[in-house]
Amino acid sequence: MSSAIGVGILGVGTVGQGVVRILADSAELLEQRVGQPIKVVAAAVRDLDKKRDYLPDGVALTTDPMEVLTNPLVDVVFEAMGGIEPAKSLILKALRLGKHVVTANKALLADHGTEIFEAARLAERAVCFEAAVAGGIPIIQALNVGLAANRILSISAILNGTCNFILTAMTRDGKAYGDVLKEAQSLGYAEADPTMDVDGTDTAHKLAVLVQIAFGQTVSTEQVSRRGIDRLEAADIRFAGELGYVIKLLAKARWRPDGLELRVSPTLVPKGSQLAEISDSYNAVRVEGSAVGDTLFAGRGAGMMPTASAMVSDLIGILIEPRSRIRAAAELWKPFAGAPRLINIDEHRTRAYLRFQIPDRPGQLAHLARILGDNGISIASVIQHEPETLASSEVVYVSLIIMTHLATKGAMRRALEHIQKTCELNGEPILLEVDARAGQPN
Amino acid sequence: MSSAIGVGILGVGTVGQGVVRILADSAELLEQRVGQPIKVVAAAVRDLDKKRDYLPDGVALTTDPMEVLTNPLVDVVFEAMGGIEPAKSLILKALRLGKHVVTANKALLADHGTEIFEAARLAERAVCFEAAVAGGIPIIQALNVGLAANRILSISAILNGTCNFILTAMTRDGKAYGDVLKEAQSLGYAEADPTMDVDGTDTAHKLAVLVQIAFGQTVSTEQVSRRGIDRLEAADIRFAGELGYVIKLLAKARWRPDGLELRVSPTLVPKGSQLAEISDSYNAVRVEGSAVGDTLFAGRGAGMMPTASAMVSDLIGILIEPRSRIRAAAELWKPFAGAPRLINIDEHRTRAYLRFQIPDRPGQLAHLARILGDNGISIASVIQHEPETLASSEVVYVSLIIMTHLATKGAMRRALEHIQKTCELNGEPILLEVDARAGQPN
Numbered sequence: 001m002s003s004a005i006g007v008g009i010l011g012v013g014t015v016g017q018g019v020v021r022i023l024a025d026s027a028e029l030l031e032q033r034v035g036q037p038i039k040v041v042a043a044a045v046r047d048l049d050k051k052r053d054y055l056p057d058g059v060a061l062t063t064d065p066m067e068v069l070t071n072p073l074v075d076v077v078f079e080a081m082g083g084i085e086p087a088k089s090l091i092l093k094a095l096r097l098g099k100h101v102v103t104a105n106k107a108l109l110a111d112h113g114t115e116i117f118e119a120a121r122l123a124e125r126a127v128c129f130e131a132a133v134a135g136g137i138p139i140i141q142a143l144n145v146g147l148a149a150n151r152i153l154s155i156s157a158i159l160n161g162t163c164n165f166i167l168t169a170m171t172r173d174g175k176a177y178g179d180v181l182k183e184a185q186s187l188g189y190a191e192a193d194p195t196m197d198v199d200g201t202d203t204a205h206k207l208a209v210l211v212q213i214a215f216g217q218t219v220s221t222e223q224v225s226r227r228g229i230d231r232l233e234a235a236d237i238r239f240a241g242e243l244g245y246v247i248k249l250l251a252k253a254r255w256r257p258d259g260l261e262l263r264v265s266p267t268l269v270p271k272g273s274q275l276a277e278i279s280d281s282y283n284a285v286r287v288e289g290s291a292v293g294d295t296l297f298a299g300r301g302a303g304m305m306p307t308a309s310a311m312v313s314d315l316i317g318i319l320i321e322p323r324s325r326i327r328a329a330a331e332l333w334k335p336f337a338g339a340p341r342l343i344n345i346d347e348h349r350t351r352a353y354l355r356f357q358i359p360d361r362p363g364q365l366a367h368l369a370r371i372l373g374d375n376g377i378s379i380a381s382v383i384q385h386e387p388e389t390l391a392s393s394e395v396v397y398v399s400l401i402i403m404t405h406l407a408t409k410g411a412m413r414r415a416l417e418h419i420q421k422t423c424e425l426n427g428e429p430i431l432l433e434v435d436a437r438a439g440q441p442n
Numbered sequence: 443m444s445s446a447i448g449v450g451i452l453g454v455g456t457v458g459q460g461v462v463r464i465l466a467d468s469a470e471l472l473e474q475r476v477g478q479p480i481k482v483v484a485a486a487v488r489d490l491d492k493k494r495d496y497l498p499d500g501v502a503l504t505t506d507p508m509e510v511l512t513n514p515l516v517d518v519v520f521e522a523m524g525g526i527e528p529a530k531s532l533i534l535k536a537l538r539l540g541k542h543v544v545t546a547n548k549a550l551l552a553d554h555g556t557e558i559f560e561a562a563r564l565a566e567r568a569v570c571f572e573a574a575v576a577g578g579i580p581i582i583q584a585l586n587v588g589l590a591a592n593r594i595l596s597i598s599a600i601l602n603g604t605c606n607f608i609l610t611a612m613t614r615d616g617k618a619y620g621d622v623l624k625e626a627q628s629l630g631y632a633e634a635d636p637t638m639d640v641d642g643t644d645t646a647h648k649l650a651v652l653v654q655i656a657f658g659q660t661v662s663t664e665q666v667s668r669r670g671i672d673r674l675e676a677a678d679i680r681f682a683g684e685l686g687y688v689i690k691l692l693a694k695a696r697w698r699p700d701g702l703e704l705r706v707s708p709t710l711v712p713k714g715s716q717l718a719e720i721s722d723s724y725n726a727v728r729v730e731g732s733a734v735g736d737t738l739f740a741g742r743g744a745g746m747m748p749t750a751s752a753m754v755s756d757l758i759g760i761l762i763e764p765r766s767r768i769r770a771a772a773e774l775w776k777p778f779a780g781a782p783r784l785i786n787i788d789e790h791r792t793r794a795y796l797r798f799q800i801p802d803r804p805g806q807l808a809h810l811a812r813i814l815g816d817n818g819i820s821i822a823s824v825i826q827h828e829p830e831t832l833a834s835s836e837v838v839y840v841s842l843i844i845m846t847h848l849a850t851k852g853a854m855r856r857a858l859e860h861i862q863k864t865c866e867l868n869g870e871p872i873l874l875e876v877d878a879r880a881g882q883p884n
Contacts, residue, residue, distance in 0.1 A: 138588020146580020149754030299737035312591030321766035
């Protein structure tokens with residue numbers, strides 16, 4: 001029908017190979033969809049000798065990414081290297097050379113989106129990144145187009161497959177975090193250095209990208225209050241279970257008239273709710289829109305083929321609707337959009353799960369309850385089991401779990417400080433957020 | 443920035459009023475998204491005197507739809523009348539007059555798509571219908587764009603809010619179908635004449651639309667094997683529960699190398715799976731793609747604002763990417779695509795739930811099991827409770843439930859015919875499909 005669309009790939013690791021595989025396996029289907037054949041014409045790799053299961057067929061590999069970018073047959077560049085540099089410089093260069101860009105690089109977008117989309121605006125080219133958030137789930141497209149009639153009111157999302165895999169195993173097997181992490185590493189579900197995943201940073205990157213699309217505000221990863229799963233104790237997963245909840249690492253964004261609440265934190269969600277049922281390495285995004293109400297989007301959040309699915313779908317989008325893709329990119333990460341309006345974490349309102357190890361003696365619960373009440377925090381339910389060992393000369397501690405009604409995190413912080421000062425607790429008190437609304441839609 | 447986009451509305455009932463409300467309430471947001479103000483300039487109604495909570499502001503209502511279509515200020519026509527005629531003629535007329543069309547009319551698309559999209563091709567205009575399937579859930583957009591890199595392998599969906607509301611209540615309260623239907627009618631969740639909803643026709647309409655998008659095949663509603671919930675007995679919901687399942691009205695499409703399996707039927711899905719947790723009037727669509735694996739899209743499937751959300755999102759899509767929307771419409775319901783390749787229902791492979799009322803006497807189970815085995819159907823599990831009344835001179839019947847492994851529906855039909863001929867069953871045997879895979883993603 002007409003000449004081929006040329007694709008250049010930077011990085012032929014797992015995701016890059018997935019892209020090559022879809023472009024080869026579904027060549028006919030894709031040509032039918034875009035009206036032209038698509039061809040990988042250049043690919044840059046770090047090591048020419050490394051064995052790859054899916055090699056671009058008939059493509060001379062190069063170790064010099066500039067050869068890919070300057071190749072006149074390349075129309076669209078896939079950045080599948082990850083990391084900040086040299087990915088950033090190469091994307092900027094590709095845009096200046098008039099190429100469209102498809103990337104899955106959430107860390108880069110979250111913290112350097114302003115520079116990248118400024119270059120896209122100047123070059124009048126598209127930068128698409130469906131794969132950057134929630135892998136194969138077309139959530140960027142849903143927010144940009146499918147839910148375009150809506151003001152987005154809130155987002156609650158499970159965005160890190162590694163954490164969800166670990167939490168699912170901890171919940172199912174009652175094992176400790178460290179043991180499950182080792183298993184996840186041996187199965188390939190966690191990196192050798194899992195820090196960015198388990199401390200919530202990766203989830204915060206993805207939340208920053210979602211916030212840009214859903215609320216048009218530029219937020220740096222540093223501005224997202226975040227806590228990971230790396231300090232989560234098996235005991236809290238067990239107690240949460242007794243109360244009818246499971247613990248998920250949730251990214252949350254909530255629109256308020258006075259600004260956005262943003263946070264990443266391990267959160268109790270009711271068993272049987274949609275987010276509670278998202279297991280293993282699956283991701284899910286719950287979006288509440290002003291007209292549509294609650295919606296849920298779920299699927300595989302990572303991996304070779306789901307990520308490549310999103311990247312190739314972006315390519316098709318660029319080819320069949322270039323003007324709207326260029327226009328959409330031009331609206332993102334505007335440098336003149338001003339500082340984001342963020343709600344201080346102390347002003348976030350949430351329900352909470354509190355766990356204290358208190359001495360097993362009279363008056364303790366009354367004392368704690370009074371301090372909570374003095375700080376305007378009302379109690380929804382309490383669990384305290386009998387001590388497992390009998391009292392001896394040593395102090396016996398028992399776990400006291402208190403579920404609160406809605407209160408600000410500032411009030412909770414002040415109450416916990418007061419409790420720590422005036423009670424002989426064993427260890428630090430534990431505070432986890434509770435999302436009673438994670439139930440919708442169901 | 444530039445002149446206003448003119449919207450004409452045919453039918454200002456619930457959905458039409460929802461459209462008016464979004465266009466008024468979110469005028470600023472929408473203008474920002476499309477770069478131009480959007481204005482309702484004409485609206486046709488049946489009764490000028492009827493009270494409406496959301497009236498198009500400053501719009502002269504008319505009882506003559508042609509006045510809306512011929513209004514030169516109208517760029518996009520919203521068809522919100524429902525039914526086949528006069529909706530069909532008006533849409534065809536609107537296209538010939540050069541207007542884009544947004545509709546939620548699944549019955550019309552399912553059975554007259556060929557004529558409508560032929561007109562769209564000739565007029566080079568878009569016909570968008572996100573609202574026709576699963577209400578506010580952007581599933582059409584997801585299949586068209588977000589998952590465009592995939593060959594769709596299967597779709598399993600809950601597409602009728604009325605049926606799901608009734609099934610949820612039957613499951614929760616253990617009540618009979620007729621009683622729950624009356625409640626649903628009094629609450630406004632079911633129409634006075636609920637036939638099209640409860641007999642599976644509405645779900646079949648929506649499945650036919652999904653099949654067009656996902657597989658590019660034109661299927662008439664008549665070609666979809668369908669069974670509704672109107673003959674479902676409370677006993678089967680109860681036994682399914684004992685076995686760890688809930689019953690949902692599922693629309694299923696499965697791609698096979700030799701053709702498509704299409705059907706609508708009450709189906710057992712495992713408790714705790716994503717589809718099982720879709721309750722009340724919510725809808726959900728599970729899509730299995732060749733690259734992305736399993737994805738799930740859930741949300742409100744009907745109602746004023748969710749439906750209007752989808753229709754206004756379509757409008758925004760038409761305005762920001764007209765060429766890709768016109769092109770997408772031009773690819774649909776092509777008259778020269780040939781007959782669909784459908785698998786005869788007898789060749790569908792499924793697991794099944796079978797219930798028999800057998801006489802409480804020796805040898806019955808052995809006899810049934812032998813007939814099933816003779817037809818190549820193997821048994822996965824069996825429940826038979828002790829009879830509730832003691833044997834007397836009359837025959838006592840007991841319920842025998844057999845869960846089978848995968849087999850063709852033809853083999854099951856033959857086995858059931860043989861069983862009916864050779865056993866003294868009380869009433870007809872019950873056969874319900876079992877979807878063991880409804881569990882993903884979870």
